[in-house]
Amino acid sequence: MTLIKSISGIRGTIDSEDGLTPSVIRLYTRAFAQLISSNHGNKKIVLGRDGRASGREINDILCSTLEDLGFVIINLGLSTTPTIELAVVAEKAAGGIIISASHNPKNWNALKLLNGSGEFISAEDGQQLLDIAERIKDTGIEKSSFGSILEKPNYIEYHIQKVLDLPLIKPGLIAEKNYRVVVDTINSTGALIIPQLLKRLGVEHVELINASVDGQFAHNPEPLAENLNELSQQVTFHNADLGIAVDPDVDRLAFVCEDGNMFGEEYTIVAVADYILSKEKGSTVSNLSSSRALRDITEKAGCQYFESAVGEVNVVKKMKEVDALIGGEGNGGVIYPALHYGRDAIVGIALFLSYMAEKNKSVSALKAGFPEYCISKNKVTLESDVDIDLLLEKIAKKYSQQTQTAIDGLKIYFDHDWVHLRKSNTEAILRIYAESSMETTANNIASKLMNDIKEILS
Secondary structure (H helix, E strand, O other): OOEEEEOOEEEEEOOOOOOOOHHHHHHHHHHHHHHHHHHHOOOEEEEEEOOOOOHHHHHHHHHHHHHHOOOEEEEEEEOOHHHHHHHHHHOOOOEEEEEOOOOOOOOEEEEEEEOOOOOEOOHHHHHHHHHHHHHHOOOOOOOOOOOEEEEOOOHHHHHHHHHHOOOOOOHHHHHHHOOEEEEEOOOOOHHHHHHHHHHHOOOOEEEEEOOOOOOOOOOOOOOOHHHOHHHHHHHHHOOOOEEEEEOOOOOOEEEEOOOOOEOOHHHHHHHHHHHHHOOOOOOEEEEOOOOOHHHHHHHHOOOOEEEEOOOHHHHHHHHHHHOOOEEEEOOOEEEOOOOOOOEOHHHHHHHHHHHHHHHOOOHHHHHHOOOOOEEEEEEEEOOOOOOHHHHHHHHHHHOOOOEEEOOOOEEEEEOOEEEEEEEOOOOOEEEEEEEEOOHHHHHHHHHHHHHHHHHHHO
16 A cells, blocks of 8 residues: 555655655645635644655645645744644644654655644544545646745754743753763654754763664664664663664654663653653543553552543543643653643653653663563454454453453453554554563463454454
8 A cells, every 4th residue: 555545644655656646745735725724714834844855845845735825834844743733833823734754664755734733633624634635636726826935944943942941841950960862863853853952951972873864764763672773782882871762753752771771662651751740740641552551650649540542633632631741652652731732752852851860860770660561562464354343342242251442442451461452544454452561471462362353253
């Protein structure tokens, strides 16, 4: 599949005729322009892109299309997803478009769509977008007026200052520790913002790897343990206190301990939440596929934890419902409403360093203080005619004695262990995530559910 049209945006390969072609980009840009101008009442839009080689060409297509539609375009150029989210609000724009395929390979790109609050559009708006695109696909642009382009490349500095203004960020305390840090910016825009952030936080000893902003990713760009071997080696080689990894658009964050071991992407939000809850009491939120560790540290602090469906927009919706202090996803996504409702590696780095400095502990010592869980991540490929909803109903019936939730697929709880089964929106795939305090137990739970599926289908 080379083009994925979904309620969360449009993404695809840029090297195939049925992928993210110029005509596809123009069509969905027109549809989005119609959606936000009718919803918000103005014709101002923010654009920005990550370091992918295809980003500049896509940006040019967006600009020419939006100019013809009479939009005022605030063009940030090379930027990050959270920076663009903040800029939409600061500019009082009707919406924004982020040109980034996040952790997908370099031959992919995407249009990630923001509403006037600088947040990803809702499922309802996403469906309306798809409907508009279907309706206008055979029509041309009616040029009622010409728009304009304002180049504003300085929002990275604005983003950093907004982070530094937060009461829980402690640059003076961080500077006292004289930390040594290695950062893997995966050949994208993290290289433009993270060194500046660290300098403003008082970190003078910074080593960057994969720092050329050319989109030629030195490794798989998803910040998972198996992709961070070079970072791990560089942390120990430089005798660093911390390793930092982000994805190409800088909304996901993972750490490496001073001994080269992985802190674990699931624990990014856990550590940040532990710091915040030590200062203020309030609820936390993560999605159904995230580690139980966040629930544990939240309840230990005397606060309440809530689960949401998978997806940033769903986490944000739940956070607003329960007025959460902090939330996020186990993929390294930190959402801190005191700054904005979006995953933000920049505020995550600043909060973690403040936490680390205040605790006066090594990264590995911090990790040792958290509940230890292991997640087994699996998937089952099904025939295209399989009724996955019916399959999940049968599994739910089989485990009817266990506590369950069906807000997103099916999650079954076994005391402190759990398994989450969730269908893909684009493929005949059932994802199966299981967690336990023991890796073998997590694997066994996942295997048991996969065998149940085979038995039901046979």
